[in-house]
Amino acid sequence: MWSFRAWRRRCLLARAELPQSQWREQVGSLALLRGLSADELARLQRLVWLFLAEKAVVGVQGLELSDGMRLRIAAQACLPVLELGLGSYRNLEVVLVYPGEFVARHEYEDEAGVVHQEAVGLSGEAWVQGPVILSWEDVAGEPQAGINLVIHEFAHKLDMLSGAANGLPPLHADMSVAQWGADFSAAYSDMARRVELGEATVLDAYAVEDPAEFFAVMTEAFFAAPGLLLRSYPGVYGQLRHFYRQDPALRQGC
Ligand SMILES: [Zn+2]
Numbered sequence: 001m002w003s004f005r006a007w008r009r010r011c012l013l014a015r016a017e018l019p020q021s022q023w024r025e026q027v028g029s030l031a032l033l034r035g036l037s038a039d040e041l042a043r044l045q046r047l048v049w050l051f052l053a054e055k056a057v058v059g060v061q062g063l064e065l066s067d068g069m070r071l072r073i074a075a076q077a078c079l080p081v082l083e084l085g086l087g088s089y090r091n092l093e094v095v096l097v098y099p100g101e102f103v104a105r106h107e108y109e110d111e112a113g114v115v116h117q118e119a120v121g122l123s124g125e126a127w128v129q130g131p132v133i134l135s136w137e138d139v140a141g142e143p144q145a146g147i148n149l150v151i152h153e154f155a156h157k158l159d160m161l162s163g164a165a166n167g168l169p170p171l172h173a174d175m176s177v178a179q180w181g182a183d184f185s186a187a188y189s190d191m192a193r194r195v196e197l198g199e200a201t202v203l204d205a206y207a208v209e210d211p212a213e214f215f216a217v218m219t220e221a222f223f224a225a226p227g228l229l230l231r232s233y234p235g236v237y238g239q240l241r242h243f244y245r246q247d248p249a250l251r252q253g254c
Pocket of ligand 1: 152156212213216
């Protein structure tokens, strides 16, 4: 069947000229991409090009985004969907980028039913039918092993394909929800116990905030420190390998 979207994509790709020098400068140095084959890198570049053609990546609060900065964000956003396709981000039109940490005003209801407003400083946020919001300072910084803000927020968008984020994105037909739940619950309980005992955790302890954060933090580790995740929680690594249809530990030799 003829599809306008497919036709438009073919036109875009035919005219595509990714700025290779900016790609090398902004993206080439990302450790995340280590081990990707030439074919995978070429497919990633095509995805990035389409991502930037279809979504607006906009600087706010006076931040001027260069093409190179947009490339750096898009390459990290597209890596998780390299084998899933850009349709996975169909509920995203805009990425807003603040210069640094931004203040988000949230409402919450306490046990007595009283609604409170609170202002919290954030480095990233993802909305169910809305934008992904990022702090450039955190995108550009050199975080500790296994931390990656862009991948974290875009993992929330994948989780939100089935509604509010709950740590269970829509799984492929050959995956088991029960096995996913068992592997993630075991790892979650282990990390929660360590945090409770005051032990240092190998992976970011923010994960045990709730199951949605756990999925996002495990996804960061899967791409940014795959060896650490494979050794810490092999069950979770296996589930994410099936879900993302990628094996970063294998390609990075760790
Ligand atoms: Zn989060």
